[in-house]
Amino acid sequence: MGRQPIGSPYVKAQKTRAYFKRFQVKFKRRREGKTDYRARTRLINQDKNKYNTPKYRLVARFTNKDVTAQIVHASIRGDIVLAAAYAHELPRYGLEVGLTNYAAAYCVGLLLARRVLKQLEMDTEYEGNVEATGEDYSVEPGETRRPFRCLLDVGLIKTTTGNRVFGVLKGALDGGLDIPHSDKRFAGFSKDSKQLDPEVHRKYIYGGHVAAYMRTLIEDEPEKYQSHFSEYIKRNIDPDNIEGLYKKVHAAIRADPEAKKSEKEPAKEHKR
Amino acid sequence: MPAGHGLRSRTRDLFARPFRKKGYIPLSTYLKTYKIGDYVDVKVNGAVHKGMPHKFYHGRTGRVWNVTKRAIGVEVNKQVGNRIIKKRIHVRVEHVQPSRCSEELRLRKVKNEQLKAEAKAKGEVISTKRQPEGPKPGFKVEGATLETVTPIPYDVVNDLKGGY
Numbered sequence: 001m002g003r004q005p006i007g008s009p010y011v012k013a014q015k016t017r018a019y020f021k022r023f024q025v026k027f028k029r030r031r032e033g034k035t036d037y038r039a040r041t042r043l044i045n046q047d048k049n050k051y052n053t054p055k056y057r058l059v060a061r062f063t064n065k066d067v068t069a070q071i072v073h074a075s076i077r078g079d080i081v082l083a084a085a086y087a088h089e090l091p092r093y094g095l096e097v098g099l100t101n102y103a104a105a106y107c108v109g110l111l112l113a114r115r116v117l118k119q120l121e122m123d124t125e126y127e128g129n130v131e132a133t134g135e136d137y138s139v140e141p142g143e144t145r146r147p148f149r150c151l152l153d154v155g156l157i158k159t160t161t162g163n164r165v166f167g168v169l170k171g172a173l174d175g176g177l178d179i180p181h182s183d184k185r186f187a188g189f190s191k192d193s194k195q196l197d198p199e200v201h202r203k204y205i206y207g208g209h210v211a212a213y214m215r216t217l218i219e220d221e222p223e224k225y226q227s228h229f230s231e232y233i234k235r236n237i238d239p240d241n242i243e244g245l246y247k248k249v250h251a252a253i254r255a256d257p258e259a260k261k262s263e264k265e266p267a268k269e270h271k272r
Numbered sequence: 273m274p275a276g277h278g279l280r281s282r283t284r285d286l287f288a289r290p291f292r293k294k295g296y297i298p299l300s301t302y303l304k305t306y307k308i309g310d311y312v313d314v315k316v317n318g319a320v321h322k323g324m325p326h327k328f329y330h331g332r333t334g335r336v337w338n339v340t341k342r343a344i345g346v347e348v349n350k351q352v353g354n355r356i357i358k359k360r361i362h363v364r365v366e367h368v369q370p371s372r373c374s375e376e377l378r379l380r381k382v383k384n385e386q387l388k389a390e391a392k393a394k395g396e397v398i399s400t401k402r403q404p405e406g407p408k409p410g411f412k413v414e415g416a417t418l419e420t421v422t423p424i425p426y427d428v429v430n431d432l433k434g435g436y
Contacts, residue, residue: 024292037296045302047341048365052305076303 036156043153044074056082056150058179060109060168062157067105069112069168071150083119083259085112092260093252095245097231102187103207103246105167106132106174110250113175114257116148123257128176132250134202136183139176147178162187162204170205206246211239283327287318294319301366306344310336311371314346314363323364333371344368 029035046055054073061068067087072079085108087099093111098104117123125142139147150172154165166185173179183189188200203209214232217225218239226233237245280287297319306312314329323343328350338345343364350359384400391398 022292024294027296027298030296037299041296041299041302044299045342048306048344049339049341051307051339074299074303076300 033156039153043151054080056148057153058109058112058150058169058172058177059153059155060105060165061155062100062105062164065100067100067108067164067168069108069172071112071116072153083112083116085109085115085259089259090249093249095249096235097237098207098210100164101207101210102162102164102167102204103210105164106171106205107246107249107253109168109171109173110175111171111253111257112168113172113177114254115259117176118257120148122148123176126176129174130254132170132174132202132205134186134188134196134198134200134205136186136196136198137173139173139178147176149178152179152181159185161185161189161191167204170201206243208243211242214239214242279326280324286327286330287316287324289318297366304365304370306336306339306365306368306370308336308339311374312336312344312346313369313371314348314361314367315369317366320364320366323362324367325361325363329361329363333373338362 025031027035027037030037043057044055046053056071056073059068059070059072068084069086070084071082073082074080087104087108089111090096090099090104090107093107095104095107113128114123117126122142122145125144126139126147128139129137141147152165152169154163157163157165159165161184163185166187169179169181170186173181183196186196186201187204188197188202189195190197214225214229217228275281297317301317311333312335313333314325314331316324316327316330329346329348332348334346334348336344337347337360340362343362345360345362346368347358347360349356351357380402387398387400
């Protein structure tokens with residue numbers, strides 16, 4: 001039993017040496033709070049009679065200012081990323097503001113899907129859903145190759161209806177990937193009627209919810225509108241042309257989904 | 273009440289997880305692939321209750337004869353009475369490890385192929401057979417001075433201490 005050094009009251013130390021000797025640390029990524037191993041074992045586990053066939057997962061993660069979508073498969077030496085798409089690439093396609101909203105998430109999913117299909121030379125065969133209608137769309141098998149199949153990996157978020165990860169999912173589906181899903185968690189699914197309202201979902205895909213908020217702010221609190229949507233105003237994005245903006249972004253993504261290597265200057269040599 | 277001889281009887285310690293290794297099992301167990309004909313060790317993981325082999329097979333090594341969705345068929349030798357039977361069991365992958373028993377053979381095969389190829393290129397004939405350890409080679413002892421030792425006559429008076 002350890003005691004505090006002289007000077008403090010007579011307190012028995014809570015974490016004795018014995019405690020530390022018996023303490024079993026959790027896995028590192030669990031300690032960091034980044035990986036849910038229960039979900040991960042189930043996502044990675046491949047049938048043994050499929051030997052080395054990779055099992056791909058669509059990893060969708062959100063940070064405060066960015067969206068990351070990756071197609072990953074696991075290996076003993078570490079996970080291998082087949083393709084990745086980020087929201088900070090969207091300015092290249094014409095979208096500079098609102099990079100973490102539902103519509104942007106849809107764009108990232110779409111970009112990733114087109115990128116992967118182009119990489120695997122399947123993009124002409126699997127066009128996906130060119131006009132986003134918000135309805136539930138599943139890829140049909142093509143002539144020569146089976147569609148690219150992956151599983152959605154949400155990470156640690158709560159899978160509530162209308163979550164942005166499902167925006168990424170919808171974007172990837174419309175891009176032409178085969179991902180098992182149900183429309184229960186898409187924005188616009190109503191619990192009462194147990195049906196997805198494609199109109200509402202379509203509104204979210206094209207940023208309609210953002211536009212609606214902009215309209216209410218313009219009417220009720222114009223100063224707040226100026227401060228909150230200042231970047232939108234700077235780029236002349238009104239509530240009315242938001243939908244057109246996203247349509248253009250979708251088209252630009254489909255036209256050229258390839259990743260562009262960023263030019264980085266060689267690291268500065270520091271004199272020790 | 274008598275002890276009972278159930279399936280998992282007497283396995284309190286055998287199937288227990290090692291100290292500070294409880295809880296989630298590392299994912300590399302699920303990522304390993306097994307082909308028919310591989311040698312595997314059967315080592316029960318008490319954390320996974322499905323597909324556990326009987327405690328007899330814990331620590332046995334056998335060959336893979338079947339691969340299913342989540343389990344592996346292993347053929348293990350078991351002595352029953354006066355003969356050894358090859359028993360075929362199915363075991364989930366969590367209770368199986370790839371065996372290193374043939375690792376030395378595989379490495380040696382690769383090395384021998386390489387040595388033979390080199391010798392063929394040079395045109396010499398080599399034997400890649402392993403040789404058992406022979407007797408130690410002879411050696412000369414350095415810096416030795418010879419001292420000849422002869423027995424001295426037994427002298428009663430001197431050798432008996434303190435007299436008769």
